[in-house]
Amino acid sequence: MRQAHTVEQVRAAEAALMARLPEGTLMQRAAAGLAVAVSNFLGSTYGARVVLLIGSGDNGGDALYAGARLARRGAQVTAVLLSPKAHQPGLAALESAGGRVLTGGQAHPEEPAHADQAADADQEADADGPAHADEPAHANGSAQVGEVERVVAGADVVVDGIVGIGGRPGLRPEALAVVRLVERYGVPVVAVDTPSGVDVDTGETPEPHVRAALTVTFGTHKVCHLVDPAASACGPVHLVDIGLEVPPAEVRSLQAADVRALYPVPHGESDKYSRGVLGLMVGSTQYPGAAVIATSGALAGPVGMVRYVGPDPVAHAVLAVHPEVVVGEGRVQAWAVGSGTSTGSVDLERFHRITQQQDVPVIVDAGAIAALDHDRAGRVVITPHAGELSQLIGVPRDVIEQRRLHYARQVAEDRQLVVLLKGATTIVAAPDGSVLVNPIASPWLATAGSGDVLAGICGSLLAGGLPEFEAAAVAAYLHAAAGTLAASAGPVTAMSVAHALPEATRLLLA
Numbered sequence: 001m002r003q004a005h006t007v008e009q010v011r012a013a014e015a016a017l018m019a020r021l022p023e024g025t026l027m028q029r030a031a032a033g034l035a036v037a038v039s040n041f042l043g044s045t046y047g048a049r050v051v052l053l054i055g056s057g058d059n060g061g062d063a064l065y066a067g068a069r070l071a072r073r074g075a076q077v078t079a080v081l082l083s084p085k086a087h088q089p090g091l092a093a094l095e096s097a098g099g100r101v102l103t104g105g106q107a108h109p110e111e112p113a114h115a116d117q118a119a120d121a122d123q124e125a126d127a128d129g130p131a132h133a134d135e136p137a138h139a140n141g142s143a144q145v146g147e148v149e150r151v152v153a154g155a156d157v158v159v160d161g162i163v164g165i166g167g168r169p170g171l172r173p174e175a176l177a178v179v180r181l182v183e184r185y186g187v188p189v190v191a192v193d194t195p196s197g198v199d200v201d202t203g204e205t206p207e208p209h210v211r212a213a214l215t216v217t218f219g220t221h222k223v224c225h226l227v228d229p230a231a232s233a234c235g236p237v238h239l240v241d242i243g244l245e246v247p248p249a250e251v252r253s254l255q256a257a258d259v260r261a262l263y264p265v266p267h268g269e270s271d272k273y274s275r276g277v278l279g280l281m282v283g284s285t286q287y288p289g290a291a292v293i294a295t296s297g298a299l300a301g302p303v304g305m306v307r308y309v310g311p312d313p314v315a316h317a318v319l320a321v322h323p324e325v326v327v328g329e330g331r332v333q334a335w336a337v338g339s340g341t342s343t344g345s346v347d348l349e350r351f352h353r354i355t356q357q358q359d360v361p362v363i364v365d366a367g368a369i370a371a372l373d374h375d376r377a378g379r380v381v382i383t384p385h386a387g388e389l390s391q392l393i394g395v396p397r398d399v400i401e402q403r404r405l406h407y408a409r410q411v412a413e414d415r416q417l418v419v420l421l422k423g424a425t426t427i428v429a430a431p432d433g434s435v436l437v438n439p440i441a442s443p444w445l446a447t448a449g450s451g452d453v454l455a456g457i458c459g460s461l462l463a464g465g466l467p468e469f470e471a472a473a474v475a476a477y478l479h480a481a482a483g484t485l486a487a488s489a490g491p492v493t494a495m496s497v498a499h500a501l502p503e504a505t506r507l508l509l510a
């Protein structure tokens, strides 16, 4: 299980550990791990051109000490100070290892980007000779700016030590100017602890921020490493063990071993009923294919039998592809309802009867989400995308996309059900605040019918005996794994994802 802790939890763990260790030990551990990670990222350290962006706190300290280690291994290291208050011992260590230090505070994003433009600007300045001479401070600033741009343009890697867990969202103007230069020259960034500018505890990115090719973090993951949109700005996240002892986290992410441990594998005594029977009330005459696809997803899971209820033509379509399906109501261990329906096409009488059954969990998808009664009695998972959640709670879709963790949690708590919020990285939130973020992002899954597969496999896992929270998270994991597998053969369709599910499951359980 990957755990993501809050800044407060990290600070408490850090304080407890620091009380037992000589001063500076944790920063040295962090810097050593960071230097190795940057070195591995570069492939070859000797002669590599490394630029450090340094803010006012210990995040900059980590970068400066790591820079000193890289300089001792032959890298050409230049620190660009973005605050007058840089970490002094780190700065001294870098300088004594042969690193350079520049002040980047006067950088301006509108400065000429290319050497030829810079030369033109110089000629114009020369023509204005006296005015130039009247403004020595500005001339010095320009010289620094030019030098910062020159080293950034020639860098092999930029190390972002602007802010870490002590930072507020956003970048101050002097940092933003240099970050824009880095983006303009396409230099890859290794972020120290977090990409500067993201909101560490929520994964939100309300302001400009760094986009990293790799993030090197310390002690434990932070929420921004798992939750989008910030997670997408991290690149792969490398965790350096510095000996922190942390309490259980609320935001976590299943790993392959966790999914393996949770998956309800049939045993010698199993029969089709004990493996679980899933009732599917999905598809409509408008979207009959959704019923076929959801059934494919369900049958690719642990369930022993699927019962289908719905309009006759849809039932015929399901049977044509899946003759093993039993049509008509009967005893089931779980229901999957709503995929391929609009709110108007849900059989409300049957739907309310289903959601009043206390002992039978229900996964509620698509058109049925809005039809869900507040007075339902049973255990429920809803599987909205941001647009469906927007309709449900009346918050604009783009606001939900920016605050995915917040809204998934809020709806789970308010309505006392499990929310699986679909997206590039799917979030599963439980009513008690626990969250499982799917670790596999699969952009290929953004295809018609993909959600029907997810509803099917989720229902199958519920019928197989997993509790709602775990069933939703395992379903999201397997769905993304199958999507990735299917994409290895080219662009995917929902059916190809469903067909890849057994192989993805086999690889995982092997």
Ligand SMILES: NC(=O)C1=CN([C@@H]2O[C@H](COP(=O)(O)OP(=O)(O)OC[C@H]3O[C@@H](n4cnc5c(N)ncnc54)[C@H](OP(=O)(O)O)[C@@H]3O)[C@@H](O)[C@H]2O)[C@@H](O)CC1
Pocket (backbone or CB within 6 Å): 010, 011, 014, 026, 027, 030, 055, 056, 057, 058, 059, 060, 062, 083, 162, 163, 164, 165, 166, 167, 168, 169, 170, 171, 172, 175, 192, 193, 194, 197, 218, 219, 242, 244
């Ligand atoms: N915890 C651990 O276990 C370990 C932690 N370690 C490291 O320490 C890091 C945390 O260090 P930290 O506490 O000094 O905070 P950090 O993020 O460097 O700077 C915060 C300062 O920056 C400023 N500032 C704020 N927002 C800003 C913005 N948007 N843009 C620009 N500036 C901004 C503000 O100062 P101000 O300028 O306002 O006075 C604020 O005080 C952590 O991420 C990790 O790298 C490791 O060494 C060892 C183990």
Ligand SMILES: [K+]
Pocket (backbone or CB within 6 Å): 059, 160, 161, 162, 163, 164, 191, 192, 193, 194, 195, 196
């Ligand atoms: K950083």
